[in-house]
Amino acid sequence: MTVSPAARRKARHYAMQALYQWSMTSAAINVIEAEFHTDNDMSKVDIAYFREILHGVPQRLTELDEAYKVYLKEREQSELDPITQALLRMSTYELVARIDVPYKVVINEAVSLAKKFGATDSHKFINGVLDKVAAKYRAVEVKASR
Incomplete structure (x- = not known):
């Protein structure tokens, strides 16, 4: 089954918000996931992708943070606002996994x-x-596109 780009986009949108909520509240991922299903219309969302990101980021948190931390320039990871941090973690997950x-x-x-x-x-x-x-x-892919 092919998933539409719009459904994938919505999955990322909600995953970013859920990861933000997780970082702010430290609530259990399963609880946050259940809340999103209750509070949002998930009918046009790639649910499997939303779930993969939402569960995959916390499972690989140290690896993901280490992967992008070296590129923060003079900033410390603790200085990142929660939205930026959620986006970097989620996107790094996608790039790696x-x-x-x-x-x-x-x-x-x-x-x-x-x-x-x-x-x-x-x-x-x-x-x-x-x-x-x-x-x-993604060195091979990046090099091929240039």
Whole structure:
């Protein structure tokens, strides 16, 4: 079954919000997931993708944080606002674990969500960090597109 780009986009949208909620409340992932299913119309969402990101990021948190932390320039990870952190974690997860998703799609989706939810100009910072993560984890794909 092919999933529409719109359903995947909605999955990322909700996954970012759920990861934000998880980082702010430390509530159990299963509880947050249940709340999202109760509080949102999930009929046009790629539920499997939403669930994979929501569960995959916390399971691989240390690995993901380490993967992008080296590209934060002078910033400390603790200085990142929760939206930026959620987007970097989610997108790094996609770049590392979902090689079936083109890296440009991952970065474009993160930038789009940052423009909608993030601080002013956070999308530029996120784009810069994810470009470097993609260059490391998707070197062949990045090189082929240039």
